[in-house]
Amino acid sequence: MATDSWVNETLYSAWGQRFRVVRELARVQSDFQDIMVFQSETHGRVMLLDGVVQITEADEFVYQEMLTHVPLLAHGAAKRVLIIGAGDGGVLRRVLQHNTVERAVMVEIDGEVIRLAKEYLPGIAGDAWNDPRAEVIVGDGIDYVRQAEAGSFDVVIVDSTDPIGVGEVLFTDEFYANCARLLSEHGLVVNQCGVPFMQADELHETSLRRAKAFADVFAYVAAVPTYVGGFMTLGWAAKDPALRAATVGEVRERAQAAGILGATRYWTPEIHCGAFNLPPYIAEHLPRG
Ligand code: SAM
Incomplete structure (x- = not known):
């Protein structure tokens, strides 16, 4: 999912948004899902669960x-x-x-x-x-x-x-x-x-x-x-x-x-x-x- 300095959301198979990543902060496979937190250039910190945006500090x-x-x-x-x-x-x-x-x-x-x-x-x-x-x-x-x-x-x-x-x-x-x-x-x-x-x-x-x-x-x-x-x-x-x-x-x-x-x-x-x-x-x- 992380390609170079970009993260692509994987919610839809044929359309989506991507974020430029300043820094990856955490990547954890829990008992339930893949959790990722990163610092974005535009939206503050962002949390993804199984590749889907859950929350950004900005919105x-x-x-x-x-x-x-x-x-x-x-x-x-x-x-x-x-x-x-x-x-x-x-x-x-x-x-x-x-x-x-x-x-x-x-x-x-x-x-x-x-x-x-x-x-x-x-x-x-x-x-x-x-x-x-x-x-x-x-x-x-x-x-x-x-x-x-x-x-x-x-x-x-x-x-x-x-x-x-x-x-x-x-x-x-x-x-x-x-x-x-x-x-x-x-x-x-x-x-x-x-x-x-x-x-x-x-x-x-x-x-x-x-x-x-x-x-x-x-x-x-x-x-x-x-x-x-x-x-x-x-x-x-x-x-x-x-x-x-x-x-x-x-x-x-x-x-x-x-x-x-x-x-x-x-x-x-x-x-x-x-x-x-x-x-x-x-x-x-x-x-x-
Ligand atoms: N606002 C965001 C959104 O809608 O995309 C945030 C969603 S919030 C982080 C979703 C939470 O629901 C996750 O942390 C997930 O672990 C939790 N969740 C999913 N299934 C659940 C269940 N059966 N019981 C309690 N929590 C659950």
């Missing part, structure tokens, strides 16, 4: 803010948050920015991702690892949701790899049924659903599965520069359809109370509400309501 804020602030502020009173995957710690940091959150449990299958993120990407999680509200578990997300007590979380955030390999279980009927069970009355789950211009099946198939367990299934969009191919979709599955209808004013008020307003670089109340307006080429992959 991580887009993905992390949208995956975190949208569900928490749509819910409005989330105190207990479950994070699956997200070993870099970026979602954990954003969740704990909400002063309304009392408990954040993060379940990541690969301890090596956490170790390398702490060593080479310390700014992504900041002090979140040491926050007394955080509990970090190295384990399989599917096992955790099977065993979690009913009604024990308000929001589930799934920041997983794509539905191949170890991440596949996080896109199954069983996973979503357990999420519905462990969530409280107005609970919701969001997850990364890929870039629909290139990975339409991911959105289409997982939306159908979510619809078996949740009353309101939808998606919202974010433009993440290094998840190439246009908008990426974040999957939405809520028990209460009203959560998606929060107004700009309501969201702003909640963000103010939670300590989020003015602390973001992508998320704003307007972008929060606008992100649910989908181009038809994306909306056509959602179940018709």
